[in-house]
Amino acid sequence: MWRALASNALTILIVGLFLMGGVVLWGQSQYKSGGPLETAICLQVKPGSNMTRVSRNLEDQGAISSGLIFRLAADYADKSQQLKAGSFLVREGSSMEQIVDEITSSGASTCGxxxxxxxxxxxxxxxxxxxxxxxxxxxxxxxxxxxxxxxxxxxxxxxxxxxxxxxxxxxxxxxxxxxxxxxxxxxxxxxxxxxxxxxxxxxxxxxxxxxxxxxxxxxxxxxxxxxxxxNAAWEGRQEGLPLNSPEEMLILASIIEKETGLPAERGQVASVFVNRLNQGMKLQTDPTVIYGVTKGQGTLGRGLRRSELRRVTPWNTYVIDGLPPTPIANPGFASLEAAVSPDDTDFVFFVADGTGGHAFAETLQEHNRNVAKWREIEAERNSGN
Incomplete structure (x- = not known):
């Protein structure tokens, strides 16, 4: 009799352990599998909050299938005490494991x-x-x-x-x-x-x-x-550029940055200045003259005067040869790249074309025609004011 009872008890224990193991495996699967959230949410975890409140909030928003599994798994992973306050982006289909990692890692808010x-x-x-x-x-x-x-x-x-x-x-x-x-x-x-x-x-x-x-x-x-x-731009520079140092590249990039806001034009604008430097021509660019007037302290707020175009300053490229002594602004990476990878052109002139871009020219005669067109556009605009 006792042997039968012992045998039955052992059988029940084994079955119980087997079932418990199955429950644990099922819980792990639920914890790691994709969740039910259909649309991403911004989860706010207030200071002083805990995993119980967070799990209820997630359940209410349909982000997790079981608050109990969420809390137990977070405890088992020793992450419950690492809960951070903040606003966290919970993406659609996030698993409970991913959500726990999001709200216990860096503490940096990812939404809100x-x-x-x-x-x-x-x-x-x-x-x-x-x-x-x-x-x-x-x-x-x-x-x-x-x-x-x-x-x-x-x-x-x-x-x-x-x-x-x-x-x-x-x-x-x-x-x-x-x-x-x-x-x-x-x-x-x-x-x-x-x-x-x-x-x-x-x-x-x-x-x-x-x-x-x-x-x-x-x-x-x-x-x-x-x-x-x-460093990266200078390392990737083209061969044969009229630039002797990263500092000169930075100066040219700052001029390119101030001359055009159109990404497609940067290479062309760069080619004009590189061609001028190679041919010993003065750069003759207005933004450098403006910098000589303002020293970078604010904007000029008006057009350049003839006297300013003739005034000798270290930045007046209508007067000095080559590049000015310093950059005239802080250029972005695209302008740095343009300075060391200019388009292959014969352009040495450009002027505004009335569309927000520029008309480029290889000869002075062609440039003068572009300038005349621009002046007509300016006159029409002024007459309409």
């Missing part, structure tokens, strides 16, 4: 509100944007210029939220002075800038920052990125 400070050539604009999880596009909520007009309430509201992200974006062609002045006006940052960075040595790009970041540290990031771009 972003405040961007865009430093442009003529203004610095602040934009409050929300990421739409369904399209992964940012939707603008508010926009205003720093130091001008009333600040929208939503800006102060979002600045008070712990998971708001911040970004500083530099447009191509801004000067170092413009960048530093803009950074000074961003109250999010701290620290005084002791020295103006060298012209051309700050990379136009987008930089994520945190409240309290030091302005000098932000500038160092910009310098490091630009130096890497300079």
């Amino acid at each position: 509100t972003e405040i961007e400070y865009r430093i442009g050539v003529t203004r610095t604009q602040t934009r409050v944007r929300e990421l739409d999880p369904a399209t992964l596009d940012f939707v603008e909520v508010a926009a205003f210029e720093l130091g001008e007009g009333e600040i929208p309430e939503v800006y102060d509201e979002k600045r008070g939220e712990a998971d708001t992200r911040y970004r500083i974006s530099l447009a191509e062609g801004v000067t170092s002075w413009q960048i530093v002045e803009a950074l000074k006006s961003i109250e999010l940052l701290t620290g005084d800038v002791a020295e103006l960075p060298a012209e051309g040595m700050l990379a136009p790009d987008s930089y994520e920052v945190i409240p309290g970041a030091d302005r000098n540290a932000v500038l160092e990031d910009m310098k490091e990125k630009q130096q890497l771009r300079i």
Whole structure:
């Protein structure tokens, strides 16, 4: 009898262990398999939250099939205590394992509100944007210029939220002075800038920052990125260019950047200046003359005067030979590449064509015809004002 009871108990235990093992395997499968979420969501994890609250939120939004499995697996992986506060993008079909990794790893928000400070050539604009999880596009909520007009309430509201992200974006062609002045006006940052960075040595790009970041540290990031771009562009340069150093490449790239905003034209504009340098012709480019007047401190805000075109400055390429002594702005990588990989042309002239682009010419006669056309366009526009 006792042997029969023992045998039955052993059988029940084995069956129980087998079933338990099956349950564990099923739970693991549920944890690692793709989830039921059909449209991406932005999951907000508030400070002081825990896995129980998070799992309930995910269940309510249809992102996970079992809050219990979610919590047990997170505990088993020793990740429950690593939960981070923030706003996290949960993509459609994300597994529970992927969601746990997302909310316990770096703690950097991947969706929600972003405040961007865009430093442009003529203004610095602040934009409050929300990421739409369904399209992964940012939707603008508010926009205003720093130091001008009333600040929208939503800006102060979002600045008070712990998971708001911040970004500083530099447009191509801004000067170092413009960048530093803009950074000074961003109250999010701290620290005084002791020295103006060298012209051309700050990379136009987008930089994520945190409240309290030091302005000098932000500038160092910009310098490091630009130096890497300079090195890469110089390493890949064409043979036989009239450029003797990375510094000369940077100067030429800054001129190209200020002469055209059309990507398709950069190679042609570069070819004009390279051809002029090779032929010993003066560069005769207005942006360098403007830099000689402003020293990069703001925009000129008017046309150049004849006296300014004749005035001798180190940057007046109507007067000096070759390149000016310094860059005239901070060029983007595309302009750096154009400077060392110009199009193969015989162009030595170009002038605006009225469409936002330029008309290029190989001879002075052809150029004069292009100039005449441009003056007709200007006259028509002025007569319509």
